[in-house]
Structures are given as structure tokens and as C-alpha cells.
Amino acid sequence: MKVLIAGAGRLGTQIAQVLSGAHNDVTLVECDEDRTAELGGLRQVRVVAGDACEPGVLERAGALACDLVVAATGHDEDNLVIGLLAKRRFGVGRVAARVNEEENAWLFDQRWGVDVAVPSATPLVSLIEEATGATDTVALLRLSRAGVEVIETAITEESRAAGRTLGEIALPAGTVVATVVRGGRPTVPRPEVRLLPGDELLLVSHEATEREIHAAFQ
Structure with missing residues (x-):
């Protein structure tokens, strides 16, 4: 759209x-x-x-x-x-x-x-x-209206998170991964999901800045 x-x-x-x-x-x-x-x-x-x-x-x-x-x-x-x-x-x-x-x-x-x-x-x-x-999208928007930031980051060949699992990533306090989009399809962000170049992540946080979140992955 x-x-x-x-x-x-x-x-x-x-x-x-x-x-x-x-x-x-x-x-x-x-x-x-x-x-x-x-x-x-x-x-x-x-x-x-x-x-x-x-x-x-x-x-x-x-x-x-x-x-x-x-x-x-x-x-x-x-x-x-x-x-x-x-x-x-x-x-x-x-x-x-x-x-x-x-x-x-x-x-x-x-x-x-x-x-x-x-x-x-x-x-x-x-x-x-x-x-x-898209009810998932609406849920994320409701979070943002409640003071929770919705932040996107992408995994590239140079990203430090490439090849690592979500469980291995130290996220800033108050931050969770909402979804991992791979090949145009959202997936459940389980700890065992291994991040690949081209993956896009949507995260929500009520404490961390966008720079802090990007630093965790890039």
C-alpha cells in the first residue's frame, strides 16, 4: 500500500x-x-x-x-x-x-x-x-502511543549480529524484539532464531534510545 x-x-x-x-x-x-x-x-x-x-x-x-x-x-x-x-x-x-x-x-x-x-x-x-x-501493526502503534518507541533495524553483512541468535544479543533494558522480517515474511522472534543479512527487526522499548538499540545489532 x-x-x-x-x-x-x-x-x-x-x-x-x-x-x-x-x-x-x-x-x-x-x-x-x-x-x-x-x-x-x-x-x-x-x-x-x-x-x-x-x-x-x-x-x-x-x-x-x-x-x-x-x-x-x-x-x-x-x-x-x-x-x-x-x-x-x-x-x-x-x-x-x-x-x-x-x-x-x-x-x-x-x-x-x-x-x-x-x-x-x-x-x-x-x-x-x-x-x-494488520492487527499486529495496530498493536505496535498502540504501544507507541503508550510511550513505547517502535524502532526498526536491519542486519547487513557487516552487522555484528549477523550469524548470531537472538538469544545471544544483549538488548538494552526495557527492550524486546517484536518480530523478525525475513524474505518479506514476519517470524516469531524466538531466542534460537539466527540472524541473517537482509533480516529486518522491529523492536519496542520504553527506555532505550534508537542509537542504543542499533548499537546492539550493528
Whole structure:
């Protein structure tokens, strides 16, 4: 599934990480140049700099070929404009938008191109469950909303973890391996699973930083 996410705050970034980890084609659009620079380390997520309220930026980000657009900015007026452009100008099949202010919820309907309006109290969990049907992915997103980071790392020929079993890897405190993706298929992360170049791991942690987790494997 091709997904375009507008807004690279904490919510938009975590959604991008989870959906890309589930092997969706994800593009993240952000207008803040400093924030865009920080996102350079995201794996398997294309980052486009620009204002998603501008049709040219959406087109450059691939809106014409998208299956799903998620308007996840912190401004309701921007999310409404993005939703309307995605649906009316680019013909996107499904549009979801975050509602930041409860009094604006009545605006978020198909008149503005919004198929799924998600209140900020439960942001986008229901959307992802409906759009992907991937309950494991939704579970990971719920963890991230509870303050648990979802982090991806890949095993290469040079990785120190290549050829070792999961049981042999000393993980940072508060960190568990959620799944090992091999050949496009997720596998149960049993301790005896031996890591091979090309493997991708999704981990969840409520204490460790992304750098600490990558250090354990790379």
C-alpha cells in the first residue's frame, strides 16, 4: 500500500515507522526544514520537504499514486485542506485526518474529502486497523502511543549480529524484539532464531534510545 503522511510530528513519524516496518510504501511530508533534516535517518521512509497544503508538494510526494493519505498535522485547517486536495484533486481512495480541536470535529466529513476523522485522543489507530487489516501493526502503534518507541533495524553483512541468535544479543533494558522480517515474511522472534543479512527487526522499548538499540545489532 502506498501511504502519504502529512505532518512529521511525533504521531506522524511513529505512524510512518510502523507502516514502513509492515512493508508499506511510505512518504512523509514536512514543512519545517529543521525537522526534515532530523528525519534523514528514518529507514524505508521517503521524506519530502514542503507544505502539504500546496498541490505541487502533494504531487511531488506521489499523491497521484497513493492509496491512503493521512493528514496528521497539529492544525485542523491544514488537515482539512490536505484532505480536500487529496480526495478532489488527486483522487486518493482513502483519506484520514486528525482532529486536534473537538469543536472542529463536525467539519471533518466527506464534504472536505475526509473518509476517517480521528480525534486526537485516539489518533489514527482505527484508521490503520481499517486500512491495513494488520492487527499486529495496530498493536505496535498502540504501544507507541503508550510511550513505547517502535524502532526498526536491519542486519547487513557487516552487522555484528549477523550469524548470531537472538538469544545471544544483549538488548538494552526495557527492550524486546517484536518480530523478525525475513524474505518479506514476519517470524516469531524466538531466542534460537539466527540472524541473517537482509533480516529486518522491529523492536519496542520504553527506555532505550534508537542509537542504543542499533548499537546492539550493528
